[in-house]
Amino acid sequence: MAYLFIKFLIIYDRMLFVKRDLILLAGVFLLMLGLLPFLAPIYAVIIAIGIFFGIKLFVKNRQKFLEKQIGEGFCAECGEKVINKKCPNCDKTDNSV
Numbered sequence: 001m002a003y004l005f006i007k008f009l010i011i012y013d014r015m016l017f018v019k020r021d022l023i024l025l026a027g028v029f030l031l032m033l034g035l036l037p038f039l040a041p042i043y044a045v046i047i048a049i050g051i052f053f054g055i056k057l058f059v060k061n062r063q064k065f066l067e068k069q070i071g072e073g074f075c076a077e078c079g080e081k082v083i084n085k086k087c088p089n090c091d092k093t094d095n096s097v
């Protein structure tokens with residue numbers, strides 16, 4: 001049961017991701033159409049593709065950054081971010097001054 005649930009979550013997440021991609025693609029396409037009267041079509045296409053991959057890269061980096069931020073979780077005692085499985089506030093060990 002748990003396995004099915006996790007599998008469902010993964011599929012759902014992937015569907016959301018694809019949907020977001022389509023929205024982004026539609027937005028970039030509209031932007032390209034908007035640029036067409038002012039630029040040669042080839043430049044409009046290049047700019048649109050550049051923006052599309054720029055945003056994708058930005059989102060990916062942001063996701064990685066967020067994963068890193070919440071990767072180890074937070075201390076249950078004080079809410080401080082846990083670093084190396086230790087809370088900088090509560091787990092001050094003997095060998096740290």
Ligand SMILES: [Zn+2]
Nearest residue numbers: 075078087090
């Ligand atoms: Zn703490």
